[in-house]
Amino acid sequence: MKSRAGKTGLSRPAFAEMIAAVKRGEISELAVCRLDRVSRSTTDLAGIMDLLEKYNVSFVSATEKFDT
Secondary structure, three states: OOOOOOOOHHHOHHHHHHHHHHHOOOOOEEEEOOHHHOOOOHHHHHHHHHHHHHOOOEEEEOOOOOEO
């Protein structure tokens, strides 16, 4: 079985590029299907939310009641 270790947060190339785009001011809203597609770790999700807030990026989940 292939290990999923290290596949969280910024270790995912496309996710890292999205965060870079947030920091460059290219993204104003992040919409996801489900929260666990961003991170399964509550701590990681909180850090991501802090980063989005710092750059004034709103966050919306399509299936959970979570909208900044």
